[in-house]
Amino acid sequence: MCTYNGTKLNLKGEWSTCDFTIHFDVFRQELLKIGGVHDAIFIGCVQFKHSTMKASSRNKDHSADGDGTGKRPKRKCLQWHPLLAKKMLDFSEEEEEDEEDEDIDKDALMSTEGLEHEADETEDDDSSEQRARRPMNAFLLFCKRHRSLVRQQHPRLDNRGATKILADWWSVLDPKEKQKYTDLAKEYKDAFLKANPGYKWCPTTNKPLKSPSPTVTTRKKLWTFPTEPAKEFPITKRVVKAEEMPQINFAMADPTQMGGLSMLLLAGEHALTAKEISSNTAQSGTPDSTKQCGNSALFQLAEMCSDRLVTEGVQNEPPTGTSEDGHASEVPVADPGLGTKNDDDVKPQDWNTNDKSLSLLTDTSVTSLNKSEKIKKKKKKKVKLESTKAEKHTVKKSGKKRKSSESDMESLMYTIDAVAKGDWGTEKPSGSPVKSGRCSAKSTENLLHPVSSPPKKKMKPKQIKLSTEKISELNKHSKVSDLEKVTTSPVKTETFSVTEQLLSHNALGEVKAENKEISKKTEASGSRKSERSCKGALYKTLVSEGMLTSLRANVDRGKKASGKGGSSDHEGCWKEEEWSFSNVGTSGTKKLKKLKPKDESALGLGNLEQEFAKKFNSLPQYSPVTFDRKNTTVTRKKKKNRSGSTEQQKSDKAIVPQDTNSEEHTEKVDHAPSVPSSPLTAVSQEPLIGSQKRKARKTKITHLIRTADGRLSPAGDLTKEKWPCKQEKKKQPLKTDTLVSGVNYSRSETEQACSISPEVQTTSAIPAFFSLAALAEVAAMENAHRGQRAVSLNRDGQPKEMAQTSVLISCADQ
DNA sequence: GGGAATGAAAA
DNA sequence: TTTTCATTCCC
Numbered sequence: 001m002c003t004y005n006g007t008k009l010n011l012k013g014e015w016s017t018c019d020f021t022i023h024f025d026v027f028r029q030e031l032l033k034i035g036g037v038h039d040a041i042f043i044g045c046v047q048f049k050h051s052t053m054k055a056s057s058r059n060k061d062h063s064a065d066g067d068g069t070g071k072r073p074k075r076k077c078l079q080w081h082p083l084l085a086k087k088m089l090d091f092s093e094e095e096e097e098d099e100e101d102e103d104i105d106k107d108a109l110m111s112t113e114g115l116e117h118e119a120d121e122t123e124d125d126d127s128s129e130q131r132a133r134r135p136m137n138a139f140l141l142f143c144k145r146h147r148s149l150v151r152q153q154h155p156r157l158d159n160r161g162a163t164k165i166l167a168d169w170w171s172v173l174d175p176k177e178k179q180k181y182t183d184l185a186k187e188y189k190d191a192f193l194k195a196n197p198g199y200k201w202c203p204t205t206n207k208p209l210k211s212p213s214p215t216v217t218t219r220k221k222l223w224t225f226p227t228e229p230a231k232e233f234p235i236t237k238r239v240v241k242a243e244e245m246p247q248i249n250f251a252m253a254d255p256t257q258m259g260g261l262s263m264l265l266l267a268g269e270h271a272l273t274a275k276e277i278s279s280n281t282a283q284s285g286t287p288d289s290t291k292q293c294g295n296s297a298l299f300q301l302a303e304m305c306s307d308r309l310v311t312e313g314v315q316n317e318p319p320t321g322t323s324e325d326g327h328a329s330e331v332p333v334a335d336p337g338l339g340t341k342n343d344d345d346v347k348p349q350d351w352n353t354n355d356k357s358l359s360l361l362t363d364t365s366v367t368s369l370n371k372s373e374k375i376k377k378k379k380k381k382k383v384k385l386e387s388t389k390a391e392k393h394t395v396k397k398s399g400k401k402r403k404s405s406e407s408d409m410e411s412l413m414y415t416i417d418a419v420a421k422g423d424w425g426t427e428k429p430s431g432s433p434v435k436s437g438r439c440s441a442k443s444t445e446n447l448l449h450p451v452s453s454p455p456k457k458k459m460k461p462k463q464i465k466l467s468t469e470k471i472s473e474l475n476k477h478s479k480v481s482d483l484e485k486v487t488t489s490p491v492k493t494e495t496f497s498v499t500e501q502l503l504s505h506n507a508l509g510e511v512k513a514e515n516k517e518i519s520k521k522t523e524a525s526g527s528r529k530s531e532r533s534c535k536g537a538l539y540k541t542l543v544s545e546g547m548l549t550s551l552r553a554n555v556d557r558g559k560k561a562s563g564k565g566g567s568s569d570h571e572g573c574w575k576e577e578e579w580s581f582s583n584v585g586t587s588g589t590k591k592l593k594k595l596k597p598k599d600e601s602a603l604g605l606g607n608l609e610q611e612f613a614k615k616f617n618s619l620p621q622y623s624p625v626t627f628d629r630k631n632t633t634v635t636r637k638k639k640k641n642r643s644g645s646t647e648q649q650k651s652d653k654a655i656v657p658q659d660t661n662s663e664e665h666t667e668k669v670d671h672a673p674s675v676p677s678s679p680l681t682a683v684s685q686e687p688l689i690g691s692q693k694r695k696a697r698k699t700k701i702t703h704l705i706r707t708a709d710g711r712l713s714p715a716g717d718l719t720k721e722k723w724p725c726k727q728e729k730k731k732q733p734l735k736t737d738t739l740v741s742g743v744n745y746s747r748s749e750t751e752q753a754c755s756i757s758p759e760v761q762t763t764s765a766i767p768a769f770f771s772l773a774a775l776a777e778v779a780a781m782e783n784a785h786r787g788q789r790a791v792s793l794n795r796d797g798q799p800k801e802m803a804q805t806s807v808l809i810s811c812a813d814q
Numbered sequence: 815g816g817g818a819a820t821g822a823a824a825a
Numbered sequence: 826t827t828t829t830c831a832t833t834c835c836c
Contacts, residue, residue: 134831139820144832151833158835160818167819189822201823201829 132196135188138181142170145621169622177620184615191612 136144143166150162157165193199
């Protein structure tokens with residue numbers, strides 16, 4: 001939640017989870033210090049959250065009552081991504097180098113808590129919300145990878161049922177295959193632990209502590225920096241501040257949360273360095289930090305924005321006098337130094353710096369007051385309530401904003417709000433219902449953005465305005481204009497074009513129309529929007545992206561749903577969803593849609609993240625058919641107790657349709673040679689683990705199990721039978737069945753790229769890729785044209801680059 | 815917000 | 826041995 005001049009914005013992020021409270025003034029100050037880079041980051045952060053998150057701005061009242069209009073925010077905890085580990089490392093390194101510079105900031109910013117947290121490391125028990133999420137275990141990885149398949153196969157099945165099936169599959173899975181998942185899980189875990197040294201799975205019982213300020217949700221920094229010099233710094237100031245302003249908890253975007261953004265940036269950097277460095281340097285005529293190096297346009301933009309903020313931002317006074325002011329004065333507004341730093345190393349450096357700066361801010365900024373975190377549940381509830389309220393109030397706000405010449409911050413806030421809400425678009429004036437724009441997507445979309453209801457609209461138009469204005473203004477303004485022009489305009493167009501293709505025509509059309517209108521309006525209102533325009537453009541793009549993403553998800557869902565209702569699985573089978581990769585650790589942070597084999601760009605990205613993504617993707621994905629058959633034949637016996645019903649369903653349906661599908665898709669999928677012919681081989685001997693026992697206990701109660709002949713028979717005691725069953729399985733060479741259908745769907749990237757079934761392409765593939773690509777482009781802000789062409793032109797069906805970039809960017813999806 | 819699964823880690 | 830929590834998302 002952001003608090004700005006009494007207005008609170010509630011940002012909920014699916015992937016990011018955290019609800020954080022930001023005091024905007026503080027934030028601004030921080031930005032100034034940092035030199036604006038953070039601004040961009042912040043934006044990005046918001047953006048990423050946006051897709052699933054909805055934010056609403058509303059008046060302070062916490063007391064919202066909730067109505068659970070929408071779905072609850074899915075996660076509260078930050079998700080951990082392997083990439084974070086790396087980032088952490090980088091950060092630490094840099095930090096040491098830069099210590100001097102940062103020391104000051106740290107002192108200023110550091111809060112005692114922050115220190116404590118550092119010591120504690122990521123796991124702050126206090127703020128349960130902020131805790132990094134546990135890395136997924138092997139089974140979860142398996143579930144994640146196969147759930148979609150299960151769901152496709154059994155559209156009517158709810159998640160529970162799907163989970164059961166997955167469990168069945170898992171139980172049947174060949175140990176070797178399992179091992180793959182186990183290994184990856186371990187790898188994730190290791191990386192996670194590395195990143196979060198002190199992490200404890202079970203938060204200490206601290207929870208009971210209720211924070212003094214119940215309502216405020218404080219965000220703690222989740223991640224720990226391995227080497228934190230800063231700890232030593234006194235933070236008294238901060239503390240005082242916090243005390244003074246209990247409400248104002250300032251939390252900057254942290255790397256963890258920013259995952260998406262960071263990715264974005266990284267992608268941008270990469271792209272830039274790879275292709276455009278020369279051009280950029282030429283363009284960036286500005287003496288400032290940006291030039292020399294091939295900073296990404298995004299950064300430049302950020303800086304520019306920050307500068308303006310500095311000048312203009314002064315207008316907005318921090319409501320409460322905080323130490324920040326002093327700091328602000330102390331620190332040069334836009335610190336060239338930072339810029340230079342960033343500039344020096346194009347890729348990694350920028351990244352690191354950004355992270356670093358962010359991290360600093362976060363650490364320091366995080367206020368302790370609210371430490372006592374509420375239990376997640378409570379928080380969630382709160383969030384919901386708040387969000388709902390926010391929505392309600394949204395209208396008011398919008399009205400306000402437009403009227404007065406808002407400060408940049410306001411505009412920013414609006415934008416954020418809009419983004420958070422997911423209002424991309426439809427612009428209708430606040431009063432009018434949004435429907436038209438969203439209509440197409442809406443059916444499904446509701447699921448994703450339940451909260452966002454009517455009020456959303458506002459933001460979007462505004463953003464659009466900004467973008468348009470920006471462009472125009474840029475033209476006027478000499479400074480950044482060149483750069484921006486290049487970057488922004490293309491971005492815009494790009495977005496739209498992409499959008500059009502992907503999105504429903506209606507929505508697009510409306511959007512465009514709105515844009516035009518908005519642009520007009522904007523011009524009229526005019527004035528200082530240039531900076532905003534920059535932001536706006538960025539936001540807009542982001543928003544668009546988010547929209548695309550959400551739409552895509554919705555579409556998929558819709559298809560599924562439709563599939564459920566009537567048609568069988570054709571649609572669903574083996575769609576992109578199946579292919580989609582979500583970072584294991586991150587949960588939602590990114591989805592890797594088909595990775596293209598080897599893209600240059602991809603290579604650039606090739607960080608841990610990619611590696612992990614690849615690994616995850618490379619995990620064998622087994623055809624449901626295989627399982628089904630197996631289950632029907634072999635497994636049945638085994639399964640004994642377990643959900644007989646589910647199995648039955650499974651077995652019944654699956655085989656026929658699935659086969660067709662599977663075969664169709666077989667093309668794209670490669671049969672992993674390495675993989676044993678039948679992944680499903682019975683698990684020979686696993687000792688029962690706790691969970692198994694637990695399961696056994698439950699199941700013990702009795703379930704119907706299928707016999708080999710397909711009859712249902714009462715299951716015996718699970719524990720006892722379990723072994724025998726498995727043994728049988730094993731021995732019974734399922735292989736015949738399995739082998740036939742038992743194609744192991746492990747999709748190698750190359751394969752995916754090369755062979756994509758026509759269905760896939762037509763149905764789902766396109767939209768997803770484009771959106772991702774578009775976003776990437778935007779992020780880079782570099783040559784929109786470059787990315788586009790590459791993507792669009794790329795023939796294989798899906799632009800490889802796009803895919804990769806998409807992965808990075810589309811954290812929010814779903 | 816519960817639930818459905820498995821599993822790792824902690825209590 | 827039992828809890829927590831990681832994933833997903835319908836109910």
